[in-house]
Amino acid sequence: MTDNRVEEKVAVQSEESRSQSRRAFLKGSAAVAGGVLFTKAASADYDPKKAVAPYAGEKEITEPLQDGPWRKRLGFGVRRYPYGVPSPYEKDVQRRTLEWLTPDSMASITMTPIQSLHGIITPNGLHFERFHGGAADIDPKTHRLVIHGLVERPLIFTVDDLKRFPSISRIHFIECPANGAMEWKGVQLNSVQWTHGMMSCVEYTGVRLSDLLKEAGIKLDKARWIIPEGADASGMSRSIPLEIAMDDCFVAYAQNGEALRREQGYPIRLVVPGCEANMWVKYLRRIKVTDVPLQHREETSKYTELMPDGTAQRFSWYMEPNSVITYPSPDYRMQGPGKYYVRGLAWSGRGKVAHVDVSFDGGKNWHEAHFTSPVLDKAWTRFEIEWDWDGSEAFLMSRVTDETGYVQPPMPQMRAVEGTNNVYHRTAMVTWRVHAWDSKNGGLIENVQY
Amino acid sequence: MFSTKKSLIAAAVVASMAAGSALAMSSNDKGGDTAAAAGKIEGKWAANYREIIKENGGKYLDREVMEKILGSDVNSLRAKLDPNNPYSFEVDDSIDGGPHGNAQCKVPKAFVEVWDSAEKNEKADYIANKFGKPIAESALKIWEINVDGDGNGWPNVSEEEAVTVEKGGNIYVQFCGMCHGEFGEGAKGYLPLAVDEDLVTSDFRDPAPMKTIGNYWPYATTIFDYSRRAMPFWSPNSPAIGDKGYLGITAYLIQANGIPLDDEDTTLDDSDKATAQVIMAANKYMKNQGNFFCDHRPVTHNKRCMKDCPDYLVGDGAGNIHHYRQARRLPDGTPQYNVNQRLHEAPPGVGHAGF
Known part of the structure; x- marks a missing residue:
């Protein structure tokens, strides 16, 4: 990634977001001036005159609209792009990495541009990447999956064999436990892409792991763990307890309706809903059923959490409930006092999201947001809440409560318990400071930390 | 050996939790009747936790539900490290792999949804579809590269x-x-x-300690398993090194980290043979092994507050919303917004080295 591209991206993005916000502002401020609030209008009978009242006094555009060049000549024909790509005007919506995070690109991570996404599905080309040994380029015809260990009948499957099994499709988020790691000791990055981009949410299709384990005759009286392993250079492994394996895991061959991408483990990967993404072993080639865990490097040296007293948590599996406001967020800039629809994402590794509350005053008072997407198990959930910004300094936070009753904590509380040497599972709330409109940097949105 | 260490950790965890507990307890316990309301607490926790969770709509991490099950010390986590506690990730030592300490952890019994679903899937009758092909374990001798914490899976390399x-x-x-x-x-x-860095830092802003084999890794078997599995980075499981060579690398790293092989603090000599036995000896003396405990999160149990929330939940944790930290500023005083301004700068060293 070169400097120029990044610079360009930022410039384009803020221009884009400025015009977006400006529209919201024009509408919003006029609405306030006209004394018509969205919520009130909704409860009364529709009156077209009243509906447009906020536009009263606005200068009308009188210059005739001209045709664009695309109106004057034919567009491109079918099959110009046998596999479609986004409009060139969207070229700046990209996965990005921070060069200083890792010494090379084969053991590294890119982050999803969450600030530019809508809804709850991450397009395959923007799915975050986390490689431990580069992305393998596997010929699916030669790929095999073996299930062995504490089973009656060790079995080997081709990818086509797996596709013959009963299938399931589920939408789940997948999150690296290091999501937000750079913010443990303080705040340093002003973009949701950097603070929360080590995750994505897609629809997976595959075969239930419990079916595959039973197909091989898993010995449930002895089996306590499964050890999945990848066919790539890292031979990625984790030890997964049998309860999780038999709960809702599956072996996926499809992502958002098409084959998995190589970056996500083509041709097959394990899906471990709600759990750390490193357990979702990519390029899955082997599942060993055992009675003891492996104590793999990625569950001892890494992906364990160092506590302030020098002890460490191990076998961390579930991702805690978490949430973030994606708009407005530091990639955008407020365009003046007025109405905004604050929106964002909430998710929980333990089930469905139950409530999302938003605070505009640093956590003193909270207002319940509503959901604008389906509310699914262990999946992103999109929330939204109306906000009339009066132009004064504000501190925006979102707080999720999941169906297990867990309430997302503020950062000082999490820091008091977990310290800051943890690296992983920084799932406390973040705070966006909106600079007062009449201040020097009026309208800036800044990531701050308590 | 392992049990003793574990109880020490339990004490350490209680100490480390104290700050968080005090905070969380201070204003959330106004009612003070939650533990009493359950009335079923036998010993440290309620044996009928499943019924309590079901009666409360399955909300097993709701603070009030947890108090009904664990009593008012829900935040202390002391009881959580007891393997019989429904919220414990810990597994009893008797099935914990014995004296070598190959620790096991489990999904807490209070996570009833997971256990119910797993049990349902386990119990359902199943007749194979016959979509796979049988394979002999012997056909996996190249693929089977696991060497676990118990030492299962060592290659055959004689003295x-x-x-x-x-x-x-x-x-x-x-x-x-x-x-x-x-x-x-x-x-x-x-x-x-x-x-060999100290794993405890004095100031929370200090760079996170470097975690290496000597000061952090709990198992010596992992050195062999991982280096053979994934190293050298550009050519993993290299025939140029071979099992003997990977054993040699492992033994050298055990020596370089000063890991003892017995109670007399004997360490490896240059002339010692790099065998699986030597590595299994070191496996029992990994310095940091006793300092790990099963994930005990979530660590906070807040109630969902909507209006005039107590100070410990507001702003800096003392009620001040203007006491915040921000990223470094540009010369003109504006926040550093884009990556461009950060690229090619020295890493800020905030706890993710080698991440």
Whole structure:
């Protein structure tokens, strides 16, 4: 990634977001001036005159609209792009990495541009990447999956064999436990892409792991763990307890309706809903059923959490409930006092999201947001809440409560318990400071930390 | 040995939790009747936790539900480290792999949804579809590369065949030293393997401690499993190194980290043979092994507050919303917004080295 591209991206993005916000502002401020609030209008009978009242006094555009060049000549024909790509005007919506995070690109991570996404599905080309040994380029015809260990009948499957099994499709988020790691000791990055981009949410299709384990005759009286392993250079492994394996895991061959991408483990990967993404072993080639865990490097040296007293948590599996406001967020800039629809994402590794509350005053008072997407198990959930910004300094936070009753904590509380040497599972709330409109940097949105 | 250490950790965890507990307890316990309301607490926790969770709509991490089950010390986590506690991730020592300490953890019994679903899937009758093909375990001898914490899976390398620790050091220097340093000190931004840093920092803003084999890794078997599995980075499981060579590298790293092999603090000599037995001896004396405990999160149990929330939940944790930290500023005083301004700067060192 070169400097120029990044610079360009930022410039384009803020221009884009400025015009977006400006529209919201024009509408919003006029609405306030006209004394018509969205919520009130909704409860009364529709009156077209009243509906447009906020536009009263606005200068009308009188210059005739001209045709664009695309109106004057034919567009491109079918099959110009046998596999479609986004409009060139969207070229700046990209996965990005921070060069200083890792010494090379084969053991590294890119982050999803969450600030530019809508809804709850991450397009395959923007799915975050986390490689431990580069992305393998596997010929699916030669790929095999073996299930062995504490089973009656060790079995080997081709990818086509797996596709013959009963299938399931589920939408789940997948999150690296290091999501937000750079913010443990303080705040340093002003973009949701950097603070929360080590995750994505897609629809997976595959075969239930419990079916595959039973197909091989898993010995449930002895089996306590499964050890999945990848066919790539890292031979990625984790030890997964049998309860999780038999709960809702599956072996996926499809992502958002098409084959998995190589970056996500083509041709097959394990899906471990709600759990750390490193357990979702990519390029899955082997599942060993055992009675003891492996104590793999990625569950001892890494992906364990160092506590302030020098002890460490191990076998961390579930991702805690978490949430973030994606708009407005530091990639955008407020365009003046007025109405905004604050929106964002909430998710929980333990089930469905139950409530999302938003605070505009640093956590003193909270207002319940509503959901604008389906509310699914262990999946992103999109929330939204109306906000009339009066132009004064504000501190925006979102707080999720999941169906297990867990309430997302503020950062000082999490820091008091977990310290800051943890690296992983920084799932406390973040705070966006909106600079007062009449201040020097009026309208800036800044990531701050308590 | 392991049990003793574990109880020490339990105490340490209680101490480390104290701050968080005090905070969380201070204003959430106004009612003070939650534990009493359950009325079923036998000993430290309610045996009928399943019914309590079901009666409360399955909300097993709701603060009030947890108080009904665990009593008012829900935040202390003391009871959580008791393997019989429904919220404990810990597994009883008797099935914990014995004296070598190959620790096991489990999904807490209070996570009833997970257990119910797993049980349902386990119990359902199943007749194979016959979509796979049988395979002999012997056909997996190249693929089967696991060497677990118990030492299951060692390759057959006899004392005679084994290389010396010195030879292992030579192999290490040839294949590993350029990235990890000849003595495990690290190079080119790759991880050091033998730097003995204190795992406790005095100020929370200090860079996170470097975690290496000597000061952090709980198992010596992992050195062999991982280096054979994934190293050298550009050519993993290299035939140029072979099982003997990987054993040699492992023994050299055990020596470089000063890991003892017995109670007399005997360490490896250059002339010692790098065998699986030597590594299993070191496996029992990994310095930090007793300092790990099963994930006990979530660590906070807040109630969902909507209006005039107590100070410990507001702003800086003392009610001040203007007491915040921000990223470094640009010369003109504006926040650093884009990546461009950060690229090519020195890493800020905030706890993710070698991440």
